[in-house]
Amino acid sequence: FFSTTCNMIPVKNLTEAQALDAADGVIDGKFYGQAIQGLGPNGQPLGQGPGSQAPGSKPAAPGWTPPSSSAPTSVPPSAPPSAPPKTFSAGAGAGGGGVVNDAPGLPQWSGSNVRPLEASMVSELRKFNITEAAQSSVTNAVKLLNDLGEAWQNDYAIIFSKQSHTWWMLAREGAVLDLNSAVEAHKKITPGSAKSNATKDKKSKEERKKFPLEKRLCQGIVGQRGAIASTSQQIRRKENGWHSTDHPLVFLFLGSSGIGKTELAKQIAKYVHEDDKDGFIRLDMSEYQSQHEVSKFIGAPPGYQGYDDGGQLTKKLKRCPGAVVLFDEVEKAHPDILTCLLATFDEGRLTDGKGETIECCDATFVMTSNLAQKEIADEAVRVRAKLSKAGQTETETAREIISPEYAQKVIMPILKGHFKRDEFLGRINEILFFLPFTEEQKMHLANREIDKWSKIAKKRHNMEIQWSTDVEEFVVKAYDPRFGVRSIQHEVGRQVVSRLAAAHEEDKIGEGDTIILGIRENEVVLRMGAKKS
Structure with missing residues (x-):
């Protein structure tokens, strides 16, 4: 198979070595004109020149002739007219070995059912993205999908190729290689049905009933019953499918240092991901106080130093898109970082410096802050003294200690004054108050x-x-x-x-x-x- 973003020439008669020659002749951009005429770097028909055969591959079939330069061509509808020529070879390795499909019940994948994909369409097919797993190689993608077998139930996949600097859409053999069909298939994916690094074995309802999440979290945390109860309610909604699948779960933990904010985030990660270390991501936002440190957060753009390193957040989310992410002391982050977070909280995805989109609707984001810590502590002391004087027992529900009226009148103006963006605060599912210890x-x-x-x-x-x-x-x-x-x-x-x-x-x-x-x-x-x- 041989393709360009400007010309699509069927070369089904090419042997594997000839197809490899076509790709090798175009990778460095020197022999594009010859390749589209079926000629290799030496000017001879592909697969017939010296050294043109891959080790272990078969010689060219007798009677094969290169495609005529007047062969009919077609322009993929998704390819921009001004895009530079790109080519690739997929479906076989350099040694000539084929790919074995481990799922005989499903059609296999090959390099003959692919097409270029406009970058603007990537977000519409984001759950099909296997770029990271396939190491940005279409050849690897074909092998990976066949190796996965029934574990990948979808008929489509997308990948960004570093070799051609182009997005590609792959379809299972027999599936229609049509963008609209792929978009419709993407819409039918139920939450969690796409392959992810999140924990696969969910707690059974019976187990959750016997040992509720509140009790689990209280084992590792002293006090903070209100924060624990609110957090547990949100996670329970997510576990039972009563949450929005378009947005990740977002918390803001407020209170003084050393009273359980970070520990509660760790306990959530332990519950959701058990012993998976990739399931908990912690970022100290005091390290992102300058504008230029945004690149450290999501990765540097092409041409800038650190481009290949990736971002501290994005490269970790790629490993585990359903991770619990802790942004410690978020009030210290630069406003541009908050802009990145707002887009992530709103759309459930994050685009890194390389243009790759990370789907993170399944993630849980926890921000901690010391903002309004004095106001929270003073109100807690005042309300506790009032309860004690009245001979009432403190149960520490969130509404009992920090009332909604006090939060709106005293605490919210402090948050709005610092973040200066109502839409940022509006995207947070729960703002929780951590009280001083009794x-x-x-x-x-x-x-x-x-x-x-x-x-x-x-x-x-x-x-x-x-x-x-x-x-x-x-x-x-x-x-x-x-x-x-x-x-x-x-x-x-x-x-x-x-x-x-x-x-x-x-x-x-x-x-x-x-x-x-x-x-x-x-x-x-x-x-x-x-x-x-």
């Missing part, structure tokens, strides 16, 4: 941190650590709202872990020992318990 929650955090190190001591050194609530209360005194849970973690490290390490170094404690933590003269002290047998 005294009870701080004690829980201290207990959990000491317990973590107790388990480490047991596992690594066969030591047992015991402590009372006095130690937890002492550690909680070091709590700093500016650093949240990190201030408790640091205090446990200074007061507990450092003393255990020093005692171990001096052989005061060792394997099989029981160490009891206590407080004396305003510091943590260690004493020995009964030695383990």
